[in-house]
Structures are given as C-alpha cells and as structure tokens.
Amino acid sequence: MKATPPRQAGLGIAELLVAxxxxxxxxxxxxxxxxxxxxAFAAQAETAAMDDAGRYALEAIAxxxxxxxxxxxEVSGAGPDPTAPAPLAGLDAHRVPHSGFGLDNATSAAVNGSDVLAVRFPGAGAPPNGDGSALDCAGFSVHRMEEGWSIFYVARNAQGEAELRCKYRGASAWSSDAVVGAVDGFQVLYGLDADADGAPERYLNASALDELDAGLALAGATAAEREQDLRRRTHWKQVASVRVALLLHGPASPLASAGAFVHELFGADYGALADDDDPGVRLREAELAGGAAPRYRKVFGTTIALPARAR
Structure with missing residues (x-):
C-alpha cells in the first residue's frame, strides 16, 4: 500500500489571534x-537650556x-566727581517702561514682585577713538563724554511670557531687549559698607537704602544745594557688593509634592524675615503655577563685589 503524505495546514484562528x-x-x-x-530627552534639553540661561544672565548682570x-x-582727572549721581540705583517690586529716560515712570506692576537694578557708567568710545571697553547690557559701545546705562528688570513679552530685560540708551532713543526668558522672579540686595572698611555690614533692599537717605539732615539753603549734598552722602555710594537672585522655570515636574514647594531666592532665613517687607523673595509654586501643572524651577544667585573707587 502507498502511504498518504501529510497535508500542510495554516494557522488556526486561535493561533492567529495570539500572534x-x-x-x-x-x-x-x-x-x-x-x-x-x-x-525625557525634551525635559533634559529644556533643563539644560534653563541652566545655561541662568548662568548667562548672572554673567551679564555681574x-x-x-x-x-x-x-x-583722562576726563575726570582726580577720579569720580563726589557730587555725581551714585553709579547704582534700584527699585523694589517695580517695572520700568520700554522707553523713557532711566527709571522715570516706573510702575508697581511688577512680575511676582521682581526688582529693578540700574547701573550707570562712563563711556570710553569705540575704536579707533576709544578702546571699546564701555559696553551697555545690549553690547553697544558707549562713547566718551557720554553716560551709559544698563537697567535690568522683568516684564512680559507679547506672548505673555516673563523675561529678564535690559534697558539701555541708544543713539537716538531708549530701548530694551530680552536677556533671557522663562524668568519667574528677580531680586536684588545691596551690601552696605557704612564704615568704609571694604566689607558690607549688612544687606538691604532698595527701599531700605532710600529710607536711610530720607533720614539724612541735608545741608544747603536751596533745593539744588541739598540735592548736591545728598549726592555726596547718599548711602547708595556706600554699597560694597550686590547680591542678585533669579528664579527660572523649566519643564513640568513629575514630583507629586512639587505643588507645595516654596522657592526662597535669598534663603529660608531671609525669606522668613522679610517675606512681608520684600515682596518676591519667597515665591510659592502653587501661586506660580496658577492651576497648571507644577514646573521644575531653579534659583540662580551670585554676589558681586565692587572696588572702593566705585564708591
């Protein structure tokens, strides 16, 4: 008898469904x-960009x-004029307009209580008539016999995102440019060196320095003479160092407890001491998120020492 070869069969419905x-x-x-x-890659890239932006902002301010x-x-001869305005000025919980002279028309519509830091400096000119060393915060050269300004503040752009901005005086008008974005807070403290030993005894905000100036008994029969005496004796010229702190945000935080975070821009001790008197030094994640998902945020800070001749 001849054997019948086995027939080949495909997958059954059960095997097909399993496969x-x-x-x-x-x-x-x-x-x-x-x-x-x-x-994960996008979050890591956003976090790295936040770190780069924070470091760059601190370097620009410093x-x-x-x-x-x-x-x-060569111009002043004997050094800085004692009756000239102080090279540093500031405002607590304020914002300056995009244009307009210096700190004029500043408003209290600050982003999360952010401060304003204004720096004045003499120009040196661009080559070949100058060495090009006097640059404002936008990178433009300030010519000799002119006064340069670099004013740092926080404002929202057209998309509603807060950013650290730099205000400067251009060739024909004042203007401002963004330094870094994703900024939630900007705070400044000033190290007061009242005994002129080169080291600050205490750190105060701009309002406290203005209060000290308001308590001075000024000499002079006229308002102009009293203003000149104030410029000589102002506490702003006794500032030996400047502390700045920035709070930047990155990607959404995966931590369940992130919504309860409190961001201390100058540390918990100062935050507990000055929370009511210095708005913006203590920012709560729940308020910053505003009902949205909590974000990863980081504080960047530095202390900048000033040489004695600046005072």
Whole structure:
C-alpha cells in the first residue's frame, strides 16, 4: 500500500489571534518606550537650556555691575566727581517702561514682585577713538563724554511670557531687549559698607537704602544745594557688593509634592524675615503655577563685589 503524505495546514484562528496580540503588545511597548524617551530627552534639553540661561544672565548682570566702578581719569582727572549721581540705583517690586529716560515712570506692576537694578557708567568710545571697553547690557559701545546705562528688570513679552530685560540708551532713543526668558522672579540686595572698611555690614533692599537717605539732615539753603549734598552722602555710594537672585522655570515636574514647594531666592532665613517687607523673595509654586501643572524651577544667585573707587 502507498502511504498518504501529510497535508500542510495554516494557522488556526486561535493561533492567529495570539500572534496578533503578542505583536501588538510589542508594538505598544516599543511605542510607549519611544514616547517616554522623547519626553525625557525634551525635559533634559529644556533643563539644560534653563541652566545655561541662568548662568548667562548672572554673567551679564555681574559684568554690568562691575562696570559701575569704571572711571575715565583722562576726563575726570582726580577720579569720580563726589557730587555725581551714585553709579547704582534700584527699585523694589517695580517695572520700568520700554522707553523713557532711566527709571522715570516706573510702575508697581511688577512680575511676582521682581526688582529693578540700574547701573550707570562712563563711556570710553569705540575704536579707533576709544578702546571699546564701555559696553551697555545690549553690547553697544558707549562713547566718551557720554553716560551709559544698563537697567535690568522683568516684564512680559507679547506672548505673555516673563523675561529678564535690559534697558539701555541708544543713539537716538531708549530701548530694551530680552536677556533671557522663562524668568519667574528677580531680586536684588545691596551690601552696605557704612564704615568704609571694604566689607558690607549688612544687606538691604532698595527701599531700605532710600529710607536711610530720607533720614539724612541735608545741608544747603536751596533745593539744588541739598540735592548736591545728598549726592555726596547718599548711602547708595556706600554699597560694597550686590547680591542678585533669579528664579527660572523649566519643564513640568513629575514630583507629586512639587505643588507645595516654596522657592526662597535669598534663603529660608531671609525669606522668613522679610517675606512681608520684600515682596518676591519667597515665591510659592502653587501661586506660580496658577492651576497648571507644577514646573521644575531653579534659583540662580551670585554676589558681586565692587572696588572702593566705585564708591
């Protein structure tokens, strides 16, 4: 008898369904892994950009503050004029307009209680008539016999995002440019060196320095003479160092407890001491998020020392 060869059969419906289920599970797992990796990469890139922006902003502010110590000895001869305005000025919880002279028309519509820091410095001119060393915060050269300004403040752009801005005096008008974005707060403290030993005894905000100036008994029969005496004796010329702090935000935070965070721009001790008197030094995540998902935020801070000749 001749043997009958076995017949070949395809997959049954059960085997086909199992194979499809396994394949679909692998695809879903791979897709989920890809989405997770993409989100992690995007969050890491956004965090790295935040770190770069924070460091760049501190460097720009420090460079401007140190420039306040500059003096054109060829013009002034004996050094800075004691009756000239102080090279540093500031406002607490304020914002300055995009244009207009200096700190004029500043408003209290500050972003999260952010401060204003203004730096004045003499020009040096651009080559070949100058060395090009006197630059405002926008990178433009300030010519000799002119006064340069670098004013840092926080404002919202056309999209509603808060950013650290730099206001400067251009060739024909005042203007301002963004330094870095994603800024939630900007705070400044001034180290007062009342005994002129080169080291600050205490750090005060701009309002406290103005209160000390208001308590001075000024000499002079006229308002102009009293103003000149104030310029000689102002506490702003006794500032030996400047502390600045910036709060920047990055990607959404995965932590469940992130909504309860409190961001202390100058540390918990100062925040507890001055929370009511210095708005913006203590910012709460729940208020910053405003009902949205909490974000990863980081405080960037530095202390900038001034040489004695700047005072």
């Amino acid at each position: 499809l289920g396994v394949g679909l599970g692998v695809l879903l797992g791979a897709g989920s892994l890809f989405v997770w990796a993409s989100r 460079r401007a503050v140190r420039q306040s110590a500059a003096s054109d000895w």
